[in-house]
Amino acid sequence: MRTADLPEANVFARDCASRPVLQNITGRWGALVLAALADDTHRFSELRRHVDGISERMLSQTLQTLERDGLVHREVLTSIPPHVEYSLTGLGHRIVTPLLALLSLVEVSVPEIIAAQIEHDRSR
């Protein structure tokens, strides 16, 4: 079966393969890990510090998922002590671009959103 034979992906369709993929990318930790790798290659412990609040378990799990999806590359440098570098693949870089735009827009919109929440909660 060639790619051309596949129906076009549609996130609105219940069983479309894009749904779980989208979750991996936009989920609680996926988006932050991808964004953390946008500028540069990083080690496990660096990511752990940068993505504040993530547990070792979730970081490990998130990185594995993103690697499986072909967004993140994992490179083991055989040294003592062990040293592992994580970086974005070409696909990862393409996808992180609109993601960064979204994160940045959300950040600058936070004051406006907080104001909306307060106003909303006040009137009820």
Next chain:
Amino acid sequence: MRTADLPEANVFARDCASRPVLQNITGRWGALVLAALADDTHRFSELRRHVDGISERMLSQTLQTLERDGLVHREVLTSIPPHVEYSLTGLGHRIVTPLLALLSLVEVSVPEIIAAQIEHDRSR
């Protein structure tokens, strides 16, 4: 306290207010509901059909959250039978733009991602 006094929002900080907001926007249903409203105003039942697989409960809850965040506007038309229209606010429109870019990019990347997954699963 004026906006200028607030520290800049940073999604990487554990307790930053942007974290839950980001979840509302990029979560399992939030992103799809926002995207469904990108082109036009829609009714509850229309959204329910369009966002395939969402339950009434989750659609209701998602719309409430997005309304509270100031991204979605809810308009009740007092008629019988009742009629409710959902639309994006100005802020909603701004945020949905990079979101649509991301969704669309994920959709076209699905074949590449599936291939990566198969290759990854094969070699272990």
Next chain:
DNA sequence: CCGTATCCTTAACGATACTG
């Protein structure tokens, strides 16, 4: 038609302890 309330099941998550 547009939801909310209730109940229940499952999946996500965090903390901790431990290994190559």
Next chain:
DNA sequence: CAGTATCGTTAAGGATACGG
């Protein structure tokens, strides 16, 4: 250093029934 294993807790979600 870079994880994995296990356990217990919490939050998310689905199904159904009912109400405005």
